[in-house]
Amino acid sequence: xxQTNKIAKKKDINQGxxxxxxxxxTVSILFLFIMLIMPMAVxxxxxxxxxxxxxxKAIFDPYTIKALWLTLTATFAAVLVNTVFxxxxxxxxxxxxxxxxQLLTTLIDIxxxxxxxxxxxxxxxxxxxxxxxxxxxxxxxxxxVFAVPGIILATIFVTFPxxxxxxxxxxxxxGTDEEEAAALMGASGFKIFRKITFPHIKWALxxxxxxxxxxxxxxxxxxxxxxxxxxxxxNTLPLDVEILYNEFKLSSAFAVSSILVIMAVIILILRNxxxxxxxxxxx
Amino acid sequence: xxxxxxNINKNFGNFQASDNVSxxxxxxxxxxxxxxxxxxxxxxxxxxxxxETPDSGDIFINGVRVNDIPAGKRGIGFVFQNYALFRxxxxxxxxxxxxxxxxxxxxEIKDRVLELIKLIGLDGMEKRYPSQLSxxxxxxxxxxxxxxxxxxxxxxxxxxxxxxxxxRQELRSWLKEMIYKVGVTSxxxxxxxxxxxxxxxxxxxxxxxxxxxxxxxxxIYKNPETPFVAHFIGQSTILEDCTKLNGFKAVKSGEKAxxxxxxxxxxxxxxxxxxxKAAEEGTIEQISFRGSYLEIKVKVKDIILTATGSLEDxxxxxxxxxxxxYRLYIFDENxxxxxxxxxxxxxxxxxx
Amino acid sequence: xxxxxxKKKSRHGKRVIPGFGISMGVTMTMMSLxxxxxxxxxxxxxxxxxxxxxxxxxxxxxxxSGYKVSLSCALIAALINCVFxxxxxxxxVRYEFPxxxxxxxxxxxxFALPTAVAGISLTSxxxxxxxxxxxxxxxxxxxxxxxxxxxxxMIFIGIPFVVRSIQPVLExxxxxxxxxxxxxxxxxxxxxxxxxxxxxxxxxxxxxxLALARGIGEYGSVVFIAGNIxxxxxxxxxLIMSKLEQFKYTxxxxxxxxxxxxxxxxxxxxxxxxxYMNKITNNN
Numbered sequence: 001x002x003q004t005n006k007i008a009k010k011k012d013i014n015q016g017x018x019x020x021x022x023x024x025x026t027v028s029i030l031f032l033f034i035m036l037i038m039p040m041a042v043x044x045x046x047x048x049x050x051x052x053x054x055x056x057k058a059i060f061d062p063y064t065i066k067a068l069w070l071t072l073t074a075t076f077a078a079v080l081v082n083t084v085f086x087x088x089x090x091x092x093x094x095x096x097x098x099x100x101x102q103l104l105t106t107l108i109d110i111x112x113x114x115x116x117x118x119x120x121x122x123x124x125x126x127x128x129x130x131x132x133x134x135x136x137x138x139x140x141x142x143x144x145v146f147a148v149p150g151i152i153l154a155t156i157f158v159t160f161p162x163x164x165x166x167x168x169x170x171x172x173x174x175g176t177d178e179e180e181a182a183a184l185m186g187a188s189g190f191k192i193f194r195k196i197t198f199p200h201i202k203w204a205l206x207x208x209x210x211x212x213x214x215x216x217x218x219x220x221x222x223x224x225x226x227x228x229x230x231x232x233x234x235n236t237l238p239l240d241v242e243i244l245y246n247e248f249k250l251s252s253a254f255a256v257s258s259i260l261v262i263m264a265v266i267i268l269i270l271r272n273x274x275x276x277x278x279x280x281x282x283x
Numbered sequence: 284x285x286x287x288x289x290n291i292n293k294n295f296g297n298f299q300a301s302d303n304v305s306x307x308x309x310x311x312x313x314x315x316x317x318x319x320x321x322x323x324x325x326x327x328x329x330x331x332x333x334x335e336t337p338d339s340g341d342i343f344i345n346g347v348r349v350n351d352i353p354a355g356k357r358g359i360g361f362v363f364q365n366y367a368l369f370r371x372x373x374x375x376x377x378x379x380x381x382x383x384x385x386x387x388x389x390x391e392i393k394d395r396v397l398e399l400i401k402l403i404g405l406d407g408m409e410k411r412y413p414s415q416l417s418x419x420x421x422x423x424x425x426x427x428x429x430x431x432x433x434x435x436x437x438x439x440x441x442x443x444x445x446x447x448x449x450x451r452q453e454l455r456s457w458l459k460e461m462i463y464k465v466g467v468t469s470x471x472x473x474x475x476x477x478x479x480x481x482x483x484x485x486x487x488x489x490x491x492x493x494x495x496x497x498x499x500x501x502x503i504y505k506n507p508e509t510p511f512v513a514h515f516i517g518q519s520t521i522l523e524d525c526t527k528l529n530g531f532k533a534v535k536s537g538e539k540a541x542x543x544x545x546x547x548x549x550x551x552x553x554x555x556x557x558x559x560k561a562a563e564e565g566t567i568e569q570i571s572f573r574g575s576y577l578e579i580k581v582k583v584k585d586i587i588l589t590a591t592g593s594l595e596d597x598x599x600x601x602x603x604x605x606x607x608x609y610r611l612y613i614f615d616e617n618x619x620x621x622x623x624x625x626x627x628x629x630x631x632x633x634x635x
Numbered sequence: 636x637x638x639x640x641x642k643k644k645s646r647h648g649k650r651v652i653p654g655f656g657i658s659m660g661v662t663m664t665m666m667s668l669x670x671x672x673x674x675x676x677x678x679x680x681x682x683x684x685x686x687x688x689x690x691x692x693x694x695x696x697x698x699x700s701g702y703k704v705s706l707s708c709a710l711i712a713a714l715i716n717c718v719f720x721x722x723x724x725x726x727x728v729r730y731e732f733p734x735x736x737x738x739x740x741x742x743x744x745x746f747a748l749p750t751a752v753a754g755i756s757l758t759s760x761x762x763x764x765x766x767x768x769x770x771x772x773x774x775x776x777x778x779x780x781x782x783x784x785x786x787x788x789m790i791f792i793g794i795p796f797v798v799r800s801i802q803p804v805l806e807x808x809x810x811x812x813x814x815x816x817x818x819x820x821x822x823x824x825x826x827x828x829x830x831x832x833x834x835x836x837x838x839x840x841x842x843x844x845l846a847l848a849r850g851i852g853e854y855g856s857v858v859f860i861a862g863n864i865x866x867x868x869x870x871x872x873x874l875i876m877s878k879l880e881q882f883k884y885t886x887x888x889x890x891x892x893x894x895x896x897x898x899x900x901x902x903x904x905x906x907x908x909x910x911y912m913n914k915i916t917n918n919n
Contacts, residue, residue: 128884412916
């Protein structure tokens with residue numbers, strides 16, 4: 001019956017008129033066109049408004065390159081740290097029973113729920129001049145606020161739950177039976193993880209990493225608070241865009257933005273591929 | 284005929300679900316569509332309901348050709364295997380749903396719904412949600428919901444498949460009684476023989492998208508018309524070559540036989556009995572307890588046959604016994620017929 | 636690993652799967668370092684504030700206006716996203732048409748795009764000289780630098796939340812509910828509103844809550860188009876930012892605290908409604 005179900009599914013449910021179908025599809029396309037495509041079109045147009053040469057100049061500007069480098073560094077650090085965290089946290093939460101599990105899950109989601117500006121604020125309150133940890137940091141000669149470490153920290157904070165959030169539902173759905181069976185046969189923790197758990201979460205992990213990367217690269221609010229906006233030193237790519245925009249260098253701002261957009265598109269394509277592969281593997 | 288299908292064909296891609304299906308059902312009858320998985324019985328039901336459209340052929344309900352009439356307007360009540368009760372509506376609202384579509388007044392709806400709730404024996408549960416009911420209760424609500432708008436035809440798709448075994452028995456007899464009370468023409472699909480035999484007035488046996496036989500349960504059981512039916516109904520063993528057995532030498536080559544446990548009678552070796560000439564000698568291979576009777580596997584001329592034995596006279600593995608085979612169903616690809624034991628026709632087999 | 640199992644024996648009985656100690660340890664350590672301790676700073680900072688002063692800060696006229704702007708715009712944006720989210724999810728799940736996969740991927744764009752980039756693009760589009768903005772400007776309607784602009788930006792970033800929440804639910808929805816409804820004579824509209832909609836409502840509410848919370852806290856994509864006209868288009872996060880720039884740290888923290896409480900309440904109410912709906916479908 002399931003074979004016939006699948007084929008019949010789309011045909012017989014839509015006994016509603018074709019008119020409604022056309023209307024809904026048109027509305028959807030229009031909505032997305034106005035809300036999403038037009039802004040992108042604006043971006044491309046304005047970026048190339050002053051011609052190809054100006055575009056290249058904006059992109060290869062040394063400040064831009066430095067900003068790109070900082071963005072990539074912060075992103076890389078965030079992905080690394082949050083992957084480690086994500087794996088450990090997902091393992092803890094889904095494979096064991098303990099009191100306070102719900103609380104832990106909620107706590108992990110905090111960065112997801114709070115404004116990025118508040119995220120940045122929090123680090124200023126901790127490591128900034130008025131922060132209680134300021135003196136400790138000064139003692140070991142680490143500058144956090146208005147410096148690169150702060151930016152990296154803020155990026156990690158903001159993207160903290162992304163990977164664990166992808167892993168947890170998948171692992172919850174999988175259950176603990178397989179791991180328990182392996183443990184009872186004497187397998188070590190690492191072996192269990194490598195051979196049993198990991199194959200299940202391969203795609204979810206990749207997906208989470210992709211999402212984390214996207215968010216990290218685009219992070220603006222938190223980093224804006226903590227960075228001090230020193231061009232060439234503590235500017236990420238998005239911050240660079242803001243500076244150029246505020247200086248009315250529209251074309252350059254959009255040119256630099258286009259770098260981020262290209263990366264966003266790559267991420268979207270990657271995400272689609274991963275989803276496709278995951279679906280194939282699931283069947 | 285109240286419901287008629289004429290030359291119905293239905294394909295899903297390469298899979299032929301219905302192959303030239305034709306039959307008729309009288310008004311007021313309770314019909315069972317019985318067959319193995321994938322035999323096309325659910326497809327037939329769904330085509331009558333209007334949930335699928337046949338590729339060719341006609342469907343008539345009460346004289347009206349309904350092929351082009353949408354499902355909601357055919358006046359059909361449908362009970363799904365998994366109840367499909369609306370989860371966010373109370374029992375009352377579920378049953379009232381069809382009546383609200385018919386734009387009945389609030390009073391009419393209330394009266395009818397409460398009448399049905401009483402009928403299905405769920406008084407006082409109107410305000411409950413489906414999740415607060417047991418499987419059996421949910422199915423009863425589904426039944427009431429289907430009946431509320433007074434359908435001309437009631438269709439049930441494996442209505443008891445999702446229910447616990449014990450409850451299933453009770454629900455079966457309950458359903459049969461209810462349908463008689465209400466008097467609505469009904470067709471239900473099942474793959475469970477016992478269910479079909481117990482509940483239906485008539486059974487339609489499906490196989491590979493075709494109708495093998497239609498008739499009363501007794502009829503189908505005693506007079507199978509095709510090899511498939513002979514094998515499908517009841518417990519049976521298939522014999523490739525039955526000429527070895529006493530009294531069945533007339534069987535032609537290429538014909539196989541079906542033996543049912545009730546065709547075989549086992550008696551102890553030294554017990555007097557009629558037809559001793561017609562009997563075979565056999566050795567008991569295995570005895571299994573089946574609750575109210577014993578299932579006995581006995582070896583006759585290196586063929587293993589399945590028979591039943593009573594708990595009153597328990598035999599043992601290894602006992603040598605007399606095995607009397609009354610009759611066989613003989614069939615080849617196209618025909619099936621009953622063959623009596625030749626030796627038993629012999630009149631001088633009575634002796635002291 | 637075996638040693639860790641034995642250690643845990645006393646409290647929870649023998650844990651079968653190894654690694655609890657280590658994974659819990661790493662998890663808690665990282666959580667504390669990165670989240671808990673920094674977050675605690677908010678408490679530490681506001682602890683020094685007297686209740687009276689606290690109230691004075693957060694009820695200042697411009698602050699209250701900031702909350703109002705953020706909340707009202709986010710609310711409207713989230714509601715609009717609900718409507719279109721349902722439509723989009725329905726179209727993507729139930730219909731086949733050329734370009735569907737592109738549409739599906741497009742929905743993800745606000746997630747992948749940096750907020751600042753979205754911000755300047757939207758501003759340029761809706762400013763008086765922008766492609767869309769100029770059309771409305773001729774009719775005397777300003778979009779950029781008004782609450783309308785803010786709302787549009789919030790719609791932009793919220794699009795994926797509702798759609799992605801509803802899609803999986805719609806995909807898994809047993810078609811028998813709809814078949815049962817049709818067989819009882821219901822029209823497509825009645826079937827949708829009375830049968831399908833309650834089934835997707837919990838998912839929609841999840842998306843709504845997420846979009847709302849996101850809108851309230853959003854900075855990058857909104858700050859450009861808002862224009863930050865005091866008492867008119869100043870969003871709360873921006874207020875925090877400006878207090879910071881004036882080195883009024885305590886003020887900023889107080890405002891942030893209230894904003895946090897608002898966000899958490901939103902999520903809590905959301906969770907509560909969903910729990911209630913869950914109770915109906917899963918036997919309490």
